[in-house]
Amino acid sequence: MHEQAPDKPLPRDGEPYPDDGLHRRQPRPKPPEDRRTEGVDIARILDEHFAQPSALPSALAGAFHDIYVPIHRNDDVANAAHRADVDRVRNTGLWLVRHATDRCSATVGLALLAAVGTTDDIPLIQTIGLLSHRFGPLATHALERLPGHLESLLWLADRVAGWGRVYAVEALCRLDDTGARPWLPRKTVDGDFLNGYFAGKVATVARLHEALSEFERDSELLDHTGRLLHVMTYCGGMGTTLRHYPHAAVVLEAHARHVGRLEATIERFFIVAVLAQHLTTEPPENVGSTEAQRDAVLAAYLSLLDREDWCELARAGLAAQDSRLQWLAGSGAAQLHLRAFGPRCTRRGIVHVRNKTDRQ
Template sequence: MSVTTEPGSLGPQISLFDHALRLHRPDPGSPPPRDGEPYPDDERHPRRRRSKTRRDRRLDGADVAVILDAHFGTADAPPNELVDAFCDVDVPIHRNEHIAAAALRADRQRVRKTGRWLVRHSTDRCSATVGLALLATDWADNDVPLIQTIGLLSDRFGPLAAEALQRRREGGQALLWLAQRVTGWGRVYVIEALCRHGAAASRQWLRRHACDGDFLNGYFAGKVATTAHLHEASSAARSTMTWSITRAGC
């Protein structure tokens, strides 16, 4: 999908959320093609080579937390000021203690409002990711459609979408909806979260559809077997078959 930009613009004029929504609408029951790639901000985010200098992983997210503390420390700072604030720092795509701590230090309503705005309107993947990280510290059920939609771009947003949804009261159904519409690594994160959530309503789906033959299934196959009670299901199936054979006189 090509994205038009206005003359002199510094980036794409479509949010990551709208990009996910456009890909979802034509075939709402299936994953978006190629996990939604290319993203509309790809030109701003060329693939970078890994630095040979080893960074202390305990510092991951600390730079993001500093920016958030400064933002929330200014009472009238609007969320849109954060759109380009994270372009020069590494933004974790998984739950991060530094970012979570920054969210907990700020006013809860403001954190929620900022997270929603960034997820819904950000044209940059870094700020959209930070917005989702803020929502992953919250539990408001009315954020579920927002989180599910951005989660369709699951290679980037799957880990935090899964983290956020499992905190919601209706998290089991929300995760199941997303699991049916994502592929690749994003599907791994979502199914692992579905297993952690332990929703009884998802067991039948996990038994029949979680392992689809992809080599990545190995990352969650054991969790699926435990959550879906595969041993009990297979034992019950064998007992039923034995009873049927006996009754038939075979």
């Protein structure tokens, strides 16, 4: 699957896995009530295995199916890996990742590599990390502790989605490496709701507020900044919102000042409308601004949304049934009363209906 789309996330995150039928037939073990003990049984099996000098890695195939296997780093499992001969542990981890036919054994194998793997194992760790919903946490931990972690994590982050993207981007934020700063504010947000877990971290670690002067010549940075700001309007309970992002006011002002010089696109219209709606419905302190700052940014956004070229673009997109514009024309931007979605707009033969607010 990776060879068919080498630069994109795997379809359905690689599912179904080879053991999908078994997992459907048998209920999976639940985590223990005391989560601090969830790796004890795995560590016991590993200790017993490595205590037998002649035991082959294949003896562990299927050994973990009936116990709970955590997908994140676990101290008990890591300690068991460090108690045994490092070469034997590494070879066992390599075998399980390459040959195990159930996800539990493969997860334990990856945990062993996360504890004792070497740079030679990076390609294998990256490959199984592409199955990121299940193996993303351990893969990113394994890569994070190895030399060359920046390049290997960037490679993986570019090719995973969903929870896997959360794990990879959060690992890059923890590194706080200057080498990641060009990528973080330009590539991280992919439209998934889970982006809310890291958008604020990205803006902070990438020092976005120090790069505002680049907006004039870097449309990719400007567009992605709009996506980050959009995510921070809804991610309460997940990550940093605009209210808690200390540079919200200055970044919003710079975005509003520069986005209008770009050609109108559906995504730009959508982002500006969502941000304007948020500024309309939230008090200034909830967007990190004074009332005067909030009002100035809102006025700039509303002016853009009222421009004829932006309205034309939005009308055409709505006629083409773009889901983002359908949402805006319905209830997504109800309080803005946007001219693009006004009653019976008929420019160039395109007829549009009233939005839901107008009907009431």
